[in-house]
Amino acid sequence: MPQFCDVALPVPLDQVFTYSVNGSMSGNGPVVGARVLVPFSGQRLMGVVVRVHEDAPAEDFEIKPVQQVLDEAALLPAELMKLAAWIASYYVAPLGEVLRGMLPLAAEVKRHFSYRIAEAGRKMLYEGAMKGSSRRSKLTVEEQNREYSVLNYLEGGESAKMSALRSATGANKGLLEGMVRKKWLVREAVAEERDARRLEKVAVLVTDARLPKLNENQTAILAELAAVGGRMRLRDLRLSLTRAGVPESTLGTLVKRGLVGIEEVAEEFHLGGVGAQGKKHAHEHALNEAQMEALGTIAAAMEKGGFRPHLLYGITGSGKTSVYFAAMRRALDAGKSALLLVPEIGLTPAMAGQMVAAFGGEVALLHSQLTPDERAEQWHRIRRGEARIVVGTRSAVFAPMVDLGLIIVDEEHDSSYKQEETPRYHGRDVAVMRAKLNESVVVLGSATPSLESWANAEKGRYALVEMRARVADRPLPLVELVDMREEFRETGQEQIFSRRLIEETQATLDRGEQVILLLNRRGYSSTVLCRSCGEKIECENCAVSMTYHKPVSGNDAIAQPGQRLECHYCGSRRSVPSKCPKCESEHLYFLGVGSQQGEERLQELFPTARIGRMDRDTVRGRSDMERLLARLHGGEINLLVGTQMIAKGHDIHGVTLVGVVGADFQLGLPDFRAAERVFQLLTQVSGRAGRGDLIGKVLVQTYHPDHYAIQFAAKHDYPGFVAKEMQYRRWMHYPPFAVLANVVIQSEKLEEATGWAGTLGRWFQKARLDKVRVLGPAAAPIVRLKRIYRYHFVLKAERRQALGETLRAMLAYAETQGIARRNLVVDVDAVHLM
Numbered sequence: 067m068p069q070f071c072d073v074a075l076p077v078p079l080d081q082v083f084t085y086s087v088n089g090s091m092s093g094n095g096p097v098v099g100a101r102v103l104v105p106f107s108g109q110r111l112m113g114v115v116v117r118v119h120e121d122a123p124a125e126d127f128e129i130k131p132v133q134q135v136l137d138e139a140a141l142l143p144a145e146l147m148k149l150a151a152w153i154a155s156y157y158v159a160p161l162g163e164v165l166r167g168m169l170p171l172a173a174e175v176k177r178h179f180s181y182r183i184a185e186a187g188r189k190m191l192y193e194g195a196m197k198g199s200s201r202r203s204k205l206t207v208e209e210q211n212r213e214y215s216v217l218n219y220l221e222g223g224e225s226a227k228m229s230a231l232r233s234a235t236g237a238n239k240g241l242l243e244g245m246v247r248k249k250w251l252v253r254e255a256v257a258e259e260r261d262a263r264r265l266e267k268v269a270v271l272v273t274d275a276r277l278p279k280l281n282e283n284q285t286a287i288l289a290e291l292a293a294v295g296g297r298m299r300l301r302d303l304r305l306s307l308t309r310a311g312v313p314e315s316t317l318g319t320l321v322k323r324g325l326v327g328i329e330e331v332a333e334e335f336h337l338g339g340v341g342a343q344g345k346k347h348a349h350e351h352a353l354n355e356a357q358m359e360a361l362g363t364i365a366a367a368m369e370k371g372g373f374r375p376h377l378l379y380g381i382t383g384s385g386k387t388s389v390y391f392a393a394m395r396r397a398l399d400a401g402k403s404a405l406l407l408v409p410e411i412g413l414t415p416a417m418a419g420q421m422v423a424a425f426g427g428e429v430a431l432l433h434s435q436l437t438p439d440e441r442a443e444q445w446h447r448i449r450r451g452e453a454r455i456v457v458g459t460r461s462a463v464f465a466p467m468v469d470l471g472l473i474i475v476d477e478e479h480d481s482s483y484k485q486e487e488t489p490r491y492h493g494r495d496v497a498v499m500r501a502k503l504n505e506s507v508v509v510l511g512s513a514t515p516s517l518e519s520w521a522n523a524e525k526g527r528y529a530l531v532e533m534r535a536r537v538a539d540r541p542l543p544l545v546e547l548v549d550m551r552e553e554f555r556e557t558g559q560e561q562i563f564s565r566r567l568i569e570e571t572q573a574t575l576d577r578g579e580q581v582i583l584l585l586n587r588r589g590y591s592s593t594v595l596c597r598s599c600g601e602k603i604e605c606e607n608c609a610v611s612m613t614y615h616k617p618v619s620g621n622d623a624i625a626q627p628g629q630r631l632e633c634h635y636c637g638s639r640r641s642v643p644s645k646c647p648k649c650e651s652e653h654l655y656f657l658g659v660g661s662q663q664g665e666e667r668l669q670e671l672f673p674t675a676r677i678g679r680m681d682r683d684t685v686r687g688r689s690d691m692e693r694l695l696a697r698l699h700g701g702e703i704n705l706l707v708g709t710q711m712i713a714k715g716h717d718i719h720g721v722t723l724v725g726v727v728g729a730d731f732q733l734g735l736p737d738f739r740a741a742e743r744v745f746q747l748l749t750q751v752s753g754r755a756g757r758g759d760l761i762g763k764v765l766v767q768t769y770h771p772d773h774y775a776i777q778f779a780a781k782h783d784y785p786g787f788v789a790k791e792m793q794y795r796r797w798m799h800y801p802p803f804a805v806l807a808n809v810v811i812q813s814e815k816l817e818e819a820t821g822w823a824g825t826l827g828r829w830f831q832k833a834r835l836d837k838v839r840v841l842g843p844a845a846a847p848i849v850r851l852k853r854i855y856r857y858h859f860v861l862k863a864e865r866r867q868a869l870g871e872t873l874r875a876m877l878a879y880a881e882t883q884g885i886a887r888r889n890l891v892v893d894v895d896a897v898h899l900m
């Protein structure tokens with residue numbers, strides 16, 4: 067047995083740690099890819115073994131032993147270990163933090179523990195009960211009571227899992243561990259493998275029940291269920307009831323009266339109320355010619371084998387999804403597995419439903435709203451080869467697929483593929499790398515490919531597959547620009563909606579068709595400004611304006627009473643002051659229209675319209691999204707207003723008018739990708755119109771009608787836009803003509819942040835780098851975020867290797883200057899420079 071192992075730990079340090087494996091270890095000791103528990107500066111941490119060896123480290127170095135080996139065999143396959151090493155190196159991120167992100171199994175370590183009552187605990191229970199809570203203790207009365215509840219619960223002598231104890235008594239881990247230290251409880255390691263299939267409760271609308279007289283709350287529940295096809299996970303239903311302020315007892319009443327049934331079903335996928343919808347949409351169409359051709363190229367590549375990246379440029383509504391499905395089917399038929407990555411918002415019930423309809427039990431879904439338990443379960447199904455079709459958001463790129471043959475990245479340009487915390491990887495780029503390591507086919511699909519991917523296609527690194535027409539010869543919508551400067555001159559006032567947009571909206575609604583309006587800011591007003599001194603009300607933690615959210619009568623999910631200002635970066639809230647905090651003037655003005663205000667104004671303009679709003683205030687979880695989409699598909703909503711969420715992938719056939727109300731302001735953001743983002747957003751949102759039998763129309767209200775991003779979007783001219791944008795990027799040495807990293811120096815203390823920025827600035831200057839251009843130090847566009855001051859450098863290089871070397875050298879120098887690693891954020895291929 068080798069004597070030592072190197073373990074990658076989830077700590078912000080760019081190194082691995084050596085432990086000894088002799089002693090009490092049973093079996094063969096840890097293997098590479100297995101998880102172990104090790105002592106680390108007073109804590110016990112879970113890490114992953116990356117190497118086993120006999121190389122005794124330098125003497126006078128105390129080597130501690132591994133405490134526990136959690137996996138007998140490698141949990142992470144060699145392929146993923148390699149991928150992790152690549153990510154750590156490419157993104158200059160600590161390997162242990164990369165591996166932590168790959169293993170969504172935090173739940174499992176906890177699950178190894180359960181608790182049983184000990185003699186002393188039993189004694190305490192009986193004596194304490196007699197004496198009341200008069201014992202001397204540092205704990206609060208509440209905590210003492212909780213301890214009693216725990217003892218009571220365990221009195222029977224059976225051991226109980228921590229999760230069970232927690233939900234039965236409210237005890238947290240700290241409290242339980244305290245009881246273990248007092249020897250009232252014994253903690254046991256539970257070796258049992260988890261039952262992979264659990265039961266879950268589903269609320270079902272009893273359709274043949276005769277409806278008696280119902281009160282408002284009862285009706286609300288039935289409507290809720292009906293809206294999603296009559297079935298809903300009990301958990302989701304409860305959540306939305308709480309949010310709507312409907313007491314849970316109402317549901318109980320309905321169950322008693324036989325109007326709602328509760329069923330237990332084996333939990334397999336997380337689809338919410340998608341069952342019925344999925345079937346309705348189940349589509350494996352007969353592919354049209356362009357689709358067949360695209361599929362042919364991809365299938366041929368799969369047959370040939372080897373690493374083959376493709377860029378599928380298919381305009382909105384060209385039927386890319388059907389091509390994905392068909393290609394995944396081919397992979398399956400060839401005995402391989404296939405992975406489909408979708409953007410955060412893209413895993414809609416429709417998409418999930420279609421997947422299940424097409425592939426049944428082969429499907430595993432991975433998204434951010436799974437509980438740790440659910441995630442672990444899906445993970446194991448995939449790892450065992452039971453689920454060979456995986457659909458998921460960003461981190462699903464690490465799904466432990468068996469025999470991976472195909473990876474597809476849908477809407478590859480979407481910025482939700484970039485992880486904005488360590489490790490700051492880009493899911494699309496990791497997907498390409500994974501395909502390379504696996505020698506498999508990867509397809510990046512989009513109607514608006516990122517410039518990076520387009521450049522790769524132009525260079526011949528990616529095979530370009532195009533679908534230049536919509537399915538069934540549907541035309542693209544006509545786009546009309548509304549010059550808001552002119553509108554102002556003619557009407558003499560600033561309006562949210564132009565006369566043209568109001569008129570078209572009315573006409574569309576009158577024809578019984580649907581309208582989508584993009585207003586890309588949430589809240590009511592984005593800024594509260596003092597007209598006397600110009601002061602904006604800023605967050606106390608962040609250097610950003612606070613957004614005003616108007617109270618909504620009845621259903622006030624947003625703000626605490628009175629606290630109507632919210633910071634969209636840290637979530638803090640405060641009430642609206644009656645006077646300017648700086649000059650005490652009472653002239654406070656609310657500026658910047660948000661989606662909430664848009665909705666209010668629409669209600670005034672179109673009193674009979676059935677209006678819905680889609681933004682992060684109304685869509686908090688997946689079930690909210692499901693419900694909104696179901697109401698849209700069913701025609702219950704005919705006028706939808708929302709933020710960029712509404713632009714993403716939705717396929718609603720009744721929508722014939724799309725209005726863009728606020729997208730311009732993004733052109734002015736200090737970010738070299740601003741034009742690209744605006745072009746993508748306009749193209750994507752326009753793409754929502756005219757996807758059914760009727761032609762669509764798009765009205766774009768703008769103050770910059772001549773801007774090339776807007777002009778090209780209006781003409782549906784992606785190639786034209788990229789050609790122009792590429793020139794600008796080349797001149798400015800921005801990606802894809804250079805590689806870039808954003809380095810943020812952060813500290814709660816301003817003088818530390820500026821001091822360190824200066825230290826590194828001087829180092830960069832002295833280093834006289836000839837292959838890397840350094841911009842900065844400068845205050846980051848958001849100079850204070852969540853109480854942390856931020857200064858930054860932007861590094862640009864022609865070659866990636868030079869960039870990586872410089873970043874590593876900088877980190878090494880920072881260490882000698884006592885700048886802790888956690889104070890330096892290195893963001894390679896940064897997507898946002900804010």
Ligand SMILES: Nc1ncnc2c1ncn2[C@@H]1O[C@H](COP(=O)(O)OP(=O)(O)OP(=O)(O)O)[C@@H](O)[C@H]1O
Binds near residue numbers: 512
């Ligand atoms: N061969 C076909 N014949 C008829 N309809 C089709 C065909 N293929 C797909 N469709 C339908 O066309 C619509 C658009 O397809 P899909 O959603 O895949 O487009 P997309 O290319 O992903 O567009 P976007 O980029 O806008 O999301 C869907 O309603 C789909 O069911």
Ligand SMILES: [Zn+2]
Binds near residue numbers: 606635
């Ligand atoms: Zn804030």
